[in-house]
Amino acid sequence: MPHPFQVTARCTTTRARTGRLSLVHGTVETPVFMPVGTLGTVKSLTPEDLTAAGAQIILGNTYHLYLRPGCDVIDRFSGLHRFMNWDGPILTDSGGFQVFSLARLTRITEAGASFQSHIDGSRHLLTPEKSIEIQISLDSDVIMCLDQCIAYPAERAAALAALEITTQWAGRCRKTWREQSGEKNALFGIVQGGMYDDLRRMSAEALTAMDFSGYALGGLSVGEPNQMMYDVAEAALPLLPGDRPKYIMGVGTPEDLVELTARGADMFDCVMPTRNARNGQLFTRRGTLNIANSRHRTDTAPVDSECACYTCRNYSRAYLRHLYQSRELLAYRLNTLHNLHYYLDLTARMRSAIAEGRFEAFRKRFYADREPGGA
Numbered sequence: 341m342p343h344p345f346q347v348t349a350r351c352t353t354t355r356a357r358t359g360r361l362s363l364v365h366g367t368v369e370t371p372v373f374m375p376v377g378t379l380g381t382v383k384s385l386t387p388e389d390l391t392a393a394g395a396q397i398i399l400g401n402t403y404h405l406y407l408r409p410g411c412d413v414i415d416r417f418s419g420l421h422r423f424m425n426w427d428g429p430i431l432t433d434s435g436g437f438q439v440f441s442l443a444r445l446t447r448i449t450e451a452g453a454s455f456q457s458h459i460d461g462s463r464h465l466l467t468p469e470k471s472i473e474i475q476i477s478l479d480s481d482v483i484m485c486l487d488q489c490i491a492y493p494a495e496r497a498a499a500l501a502a503l504e505i506t507t508q509w510a511g512r513c514r515k516t517w518r519e520q521s522g523e524k525n526a527l528f529g530i531v532q533g534g535m536y537d538d539l540r541r542m543s544a545e546a547l548t549a550m551d552f553s554g555y556a557l558g559g560l561s562v563g564e565p566n567q568m569m570y571d572v573a574e575a576a577l578p579l580l581p582g583d584r585p586k587y588i589m590g591v592g593t594p595e596d597l598v599e600l601t602a603r604g605a606d607m608f609d610c611v612m613p614t615r616n617a618r619n620g621q622l623f624t625r626r627g628t629l630n631i632a633n634s635r636h637r638t639d640t641a642p643v644d645s646e647c648a649c650y651t652c653r654n655y656s657r658a659y660l661r662h663l664y665q666s667r668e669l670l671a672y673r674l675n676t677l678h679n680l681h682y683y684l685d686l687t688a689r690m691r692s693a694i695a696e697g698r699f700e701a702f703r704k705r706f707y708a709d710r711e712p713g714g715a
């Protein structure tokens with residue numbers, strides 16, 4: 341199919357833009373934040389919760405689903421959508437990052453990544469072909485190439501070696517995608533190259549020549565200083581085709597979403613809103629707050645008086661603190677509903693600001709609202 345992305349509005353003073361990504365299971369307005377649904381669930385939320393919070397597209401992890409429940413189970417539902425009862429678009433990662441961050445005794449060769457399952461120690465070989473086949477069987481709307489993400493800091497030689505394997509694997513991924521999916525779903529290439537601008541350029545040019553539906557910047561949010569992430573993105577994003585979606589993996593804080601949208605990014609995913617919710621850290625326009633803090637013990641106010649989410653419309657900080665201190669299950673659900681709503685509302689407000697030509701004013705107000713000591 342022709343590539344699925346249209347730019348719909350452009351900021352005149354930054355590289356921010358809005359776009360529309362037309363996928364098999366629906367259309368996604370960008371910039372977009374994708375809630376992470378690692379094991380076929382965005383932890384503690386139902387698909388109805390996700391839709392009510394404004395989620396357009398969610399992320400599934402190939403490595404995890406392949407190991408548990410296994411592709412044979414999901415095949416009985418013709419893919420992940422029916423298995424988890426989410427009928428909107430799904431982006432699946434290729435397993436590359438989890439193999440490096442979770443699996444044991446991982447060995448990388450040109451053939452692929454061989455590893456031991458972190459669940460039962462069984463040995464597996466994840467090849468580019470296998471990764472694409474698994475993602476096709478999941479009926480993924482956006483398939484990601486298998487890549488090699490390196491840790492930070494990395495020597496230039498290591499960054500170059502990982503980038504060369506990533507490029508070689510990208511060609512094999514594209515071939516399998518063309519042969520086995522008939523290009524029905526989108527396939528994104530992943531730019532590597534560590535923190536080296538010349539290697540990032542080399543990677544971006546090699547992947548652009550292969551013509552992918554969209555492009556991701558990998559190898560970021562891996563422990564590097566925030567400013568370095570912004571600088572690498574600032575230099576690498578314009579090297580990618582302007583008429584294709586640009587996705588920065590594993591990012592980030594609310595500030596990161598604003599700053600990287602300003603630098604031309606369209607898509608984001610991060611475990612922060614959901615994981616931090618389970619650890620009691622809540623996001624608001626004034627900054628973050630920790631609900632366990634005793635200052636909330638008798639506070640009858642909601643987390644954020646300007647927030648329209650279910651949690652803020654129905655519960656007080658005092659009640660949420662009580663639930664969290666008591667380790668009540670409802671604490672995780674109400675905190676997650678709030679944080680996810682905050683992230684999805686932030687991207688919705690950015691889309692409106694860009695479309696109405698007032699992104700810079702939005703950005704200034706975003707920082708002006710934040711209190712030095714947090715919410």
Ligand SMILES: CCNc1nc2cc3[nH]c(NC)nc3cc2c(=O)[nH]1
Binds near residue numbers: 436437485557561562
């Ligand atoms: C599609 C899987 N490949 C792939 N996932 C990633 C996920 C990340 N998540 C973070 N920070 C939380 N950095 C990432 C980098 C990559 C990366 O370089 N590659």
